[in-house]
Amino acid sequence: MTGTGSMFTVNSGASLTLTDVVLKGLTTNTTSLVRVDGGTLTMLTGSEITGNRSTDGYSTGTSAGGIGIISGTLNLNGGKIHSNTANDGGGITMNNGTINFTSGEISNNQASSSGGGIYMRGGTLTMSGGLIANNTSNSSIEGGGGVWMYTGGTITAIFNMTGGIIRGNRAINASGRGGGVLVWSGTFTKTGNSIIYGDNEGTNSNTAANAITPGHAVRVNSGRTRNTTAGEGVNLDSGTAANWE
Numbered sequence: 001m002t003g004t005g006s007m008f009t010v011n012s013g014a015s016l017t018l019t020d021v022v023l024k025g026l027t028t029n030t031t032s033l034v035r036v037d038g039g040t041l042t043m044l045t046g047s048e049i050t051g052n053r054s055t056d057g058y059s060t061g062t063s064a065g066g067i068g069i070i071s072g073t074l075n076l077n078g079g080k081i082h083s084n085t086a087n088d089g090g091g092i093t094m095n096n097g098t099i100n101f102t103s104g105e106i107s108n109n110q111a112s113s114s115g116g117g118i119y120m121r122g123g124t125l126t127m128s129g130g131l132i133a134n135n136t137s138n139s140s141i142e143g144g145g146g147v148w149m150y151t152g153g154t155i156t157a158i159f160n161m162t163g164g165i166i167r168g169n170r171a172i173n174a175s176g177r178g179g180g181v182l183v184w185s186g187t188f189t190k191t192g193n194s195i196i197y198g199d200n201e202g203t204n205s206n207t208a209a210n211a212i213t214p215g216h217a218v219r220v221n222s223g224r225t226r227n228t229t230a231g232e233g234v235n236l237d238s239g240t241a242a243n244w245e
Contacts, residue, residue, distance in 0.1 A: 004030045006062075010072065012038025018047035018079065025052020025065070025084070032056075032068030033084070036097065040073040043104060047079035054086040064093040064119070065109060076101045076130060085110045088148075089119030090135060096155050097123045101164065105131040114139045115148035116169060120186070122155025127194070128163040136170045143171030143208060143219070144182030157186030166196045171208040178219035179206035185221060 007023055010016050016039070025033040033052035034041070043049075049066045062068035065084025069092065076099065081091045090109030092099070099118075106117045116135030118125065125147070132146045142148065146169035149157040159181070166180045180196045181188060190196070197204040199216035208214035 006031055006035045006068070007033055009035040009037050010039035010041045012072070014039040015042070016040070017042040017044060019044040020046035022048040022050065024050055027051070027053050029054050030056055031062050032064040032066060032086075032093070034067045035062055035070065036067065036072040036074055037070040038072045040075065041067070042075040042077060043079035045078035045104075049081045050083045052084045057087055062093070063087060064089040064091065066091045069094040069097045069099070069123070071095070071097045073098045073100070076104045078104045080105050080107065082107045082109065085112075087111065088113045089115045091117045093119045093121070094123045094125070095121050095152075099123070099125045101125065101127040102129045105133060107131065107133045107135065109135045111137045111139075113137065114142040114144050114182070116145045118147045119144070120147070120149045120157045120159070121152040122157050124158045124160070127159070127161045130164045132164070132166045132169065134168040136172050137176060138173050139171070140173050140175050142182060142184060143173065143176035143178045143210075145169030145171045145176075145179045145206060145208070147181045148178070148184065149182065149186040149188065150184040151186045159186070159188045161188070161190045161194045162192040163194050165194070167201070167204040167206060168197075169206045171210070174209050174211075177208050177210045177213060177215050179208040179214065179216045181218045182215070183218070183220045188218070
């Protein structure tokens with residue numbers, strides 16, 4: 001890629017499958033490397049979205065380093081979204097739409113603000129497999145090294161985790177919270193054999209630098225924190241008195 005801007009947009013009614021292809025962005029770009037705006041993007045084994053640094057502030061889901069989802073569907077059935085940088089959503093931002101995550105990885109992405117791996121302002125993320133690992137956020141008031149969730153307006157942010165692993169993510173600012181997942185608002189449900197590591201798991205540890213209420217594994221803005229591996233049957237909703245294990 002030589003010119004600034006997104007490499008392509010998957011528009012409404014269109015579908016695109018990536019396999020055995022590496023899409024490499026720019027060290028200074030104005031937006032996400034790839035956009036999904038109503039269509040369906042599927043990533044399979046051997047596909048990579050990497051090396052893009054977006055200088056855009058949050059703008060309808062396009063500010064990600066890797067993939068900006070305005071609406072539509074992203075199927076992660078393999079491949080890697082890695083080594084991207086943005087203000088919010090180093091790997092992915094989602095304004096509305098659906099992410100189906102079955103395998104592959106979102107790794108080594110950085111956000112100078114929130115959502116090192118994934119930044120959600122609405123939509124549904126369903127994770128049944130795959131890996132979210134070694135991403136970082138540097139927000140002075142929020143965080144979410146792995147995943148950051150927020151319900152913007154009428155678009156509810158929903159994260160259903162039934163499998164897969166979240167490990168090695170960090171909210172590195174001294175005020176940062178939610179090393180693995182930060183539920184600023186929305187609903188996070190974790191069942192099955194899914195794993196979110198805490199802060200005492202060696203290189204697998206998710207960590208948050210906030211000294212008072214870090215939530216190394218998971219932090220909910222209503223005040224609930226979990227500093228060790230979140231167990232099966234967790235249902236966290238920032239708007240209600242949610243169950244915590």
